[in-house]
Amino acid sequence: GAVVSQHPSWVICKSGTSVKIECRSLDFQATTMFWYRQFPKQSLMLMATSNEGSKATYEQGVEKDKFLINHASLTLSTLTVTSAHPEDSSFYICSARAPSGTVGGEQYFGPGTRLTVT
């Protein structure tokens, strides 16, 4: 099946700093990637849809200036949490839409990045 990686797996940063999370599709090209946020014991919350070469589409209530998304190539999307605050601490998961017919479904998830802001 298709593989999606995320880096870093875990990051701790100080309040006010910015953090960049990378999402890569390792063995397929993904024209669309998705960024999710997950709070403890809750389901995934879609933050934005990232399309290669164009601006991301943000879900209602997600601050686009705070969560900067760049989909620079068909295999890489980045999420930058700017001026992070403790309330931004969360588990961030990316997924990539695999080409039609890929075994295992249409959307593959990265392993997630746990962000802790102190």
Add this chain to the structure above:
Amino acid sequence: EDKVVQSPLSLVVHEGDTVTLNCSYEVTNFRSLLWYKQEKKAPTFLFMLTSSGIEKKSGRLSSILDKKELSSILNITATQTGDSAIYLCAVDAGNTPLVFGKGTRLSVIA
């Protein structure tokens, strides 16, 4: 608005029990229904269902889709403590993000 509803929200069973998790959906352009298992990290894929009435099976897990009832069930037989996880149901409605249910938290106790 597309939506996916899972039940129960939480379930505690003993090892060896059989469990059935439910997922119902309302979407305008159904393509497939997917089940995921999530432990400590991101969800891992279990099944993708597109056709009604055809059971997909993987070891002790099985799932089936009922397009008439707009629902799916995930069965786990002879549960083990390693089955403890959140099970997520999602629907693919075309060129849009997957629509997720809130998940069922399964706890299997020895």
